[in-house]
Amino acid sequence: MKKTLFLFITCLLISCKSSYLDSKKSAVLLDITREVDSNAFVNIKNYSKDFVFDMKYATADNFLKEKVYPCDECFLRVKTVKALLEANKSFITKGFRIKLYDCYRPKSIQKKMWKIVPDANFVANPKKGSIHNRGGAVDISLVDSVGVEVDMGTKFDFFGEEASHKYQNLSPEILANRKFLKETMLLYNFKSFDSEWWHYNLNGSNKDELSNQKWHCQD
Numbered sequence: 001m002k003k004t005l006f007l008f009i010t011c012l013l014i015s016c017k018s019s020y021l022d023s024k025k026s027a028v029l030l031d032i033t034r035e036v037d038s039n040a041f042v043n044i045k046n047y048s049k050d051f052v053f054d055m056k057y058a059t060a061d062n063f064l065k066e067k068v069y070p071c072d073e074c075f076l077r078v079k080t081v082k083a084l085l086e087a088n089k090s091f092i093t094k095g096f097r098i099k100l101y102d103c104y105r106p107k108s109i110q111k112k113m114w115k116i117v118p119d120a121n122f123v124a125n126p127k128k129g130s131i132h133n134r135g136g137a138v139d140i141s142l143v144d145s146v147g148v149e150v151d152m153g154t155k156f157d158f159f160g161e162e163a164s165h166k167y168q169n170l171s172p173e174i175l176a177n178r179k180f181l182k183e184t185m186l187l188y189n190f191k192s193f194d195s196e197w198w199h200y201n202l203n204g205s206n207k208d209e210l211s212n213q214k215w216h217c218q219d
C-alpha cells in the first residue's frame with residue numbers, strides 16, 4: 001500500500017502520463033506528410049498497411065529467449081517513418097515489401113535486455129544507448145510478393161561474421177539480396193551497420209535524444 005501511494009505521488013509530481021506514447025489506432029490511414037513535428041514519435045501502423053510485422057522482442061523468439069516488449073507496436077520518429085515509407089514504396093514497385101523486426105526501443109527495455117545479456121557484443125549498454133532508443137533505427141528484411149522472406153543468409157540477430165556486410169562467402173543470390181536491401185535503404189537516407197545486415201539508421205539520428213516513452217497495449 002505504502003509503495004502504491006509512493007508511486008502515485010511520484011507520478012503526480014513527474015507526470016507519469018506524459019511518458020507514454022499514444023497507441024490508439026486511427027480508423028483511417030493518416031498522411032505522414034501532414035505531421036509537422038519531424039521528431040515526434042508515431043505508430044507506423046497508422047500510416048501504412050504495406051509493411052509486414054514480425055516484432056521479435058514482443059515474443060520469446062529472439063536471442064534473449066524472453067518477451068521484453070508488452071506488444072508488437074512499431075513506434076519511430078516521424079522523419080524515420082517518412083523515409084521508411086518512401087523506401088518501401090520503392091521496394092513495392094519491384095515486387096517486394098519491408099518486414100520489420102524491431103523499431104523504437106524505450107530505454108527501460110534496453111536496460112532490461114542488458115540485465116538479461118550484459119555483453120556489449122550483443123546488446124548496447126543502456127548508459128550509452130543505441131539508435132533504437134532514439135527512434136531512428138529499424139531492423140528489417142524483405143518479403144516477396146507472396147510474403148516469402150528473401151534469403152539474407154542468416155536469421156535476424158545472428159551473432160557471427162556471416163551477418164556482416166563484409167562477409168562475402170555467401171551465394172551470389174544472397175549477396176545480391178543484401179545489396180538490393182542496402183542500396184535502396186541508402187537511397188532513402190538510411191545508413192547501414194557493418195556487422196548486421198538487418199540494421200539501418202536514419203542519417204543524423206545519432207544526434208537525437210535517447211527516449212524512454214513506453215506504450216500501452218490495446219486488445
Ligand SMILES: [Zn+2]
Pocket residue numbers: 102132137138139198199200
Ligand atoms: Zn538494430
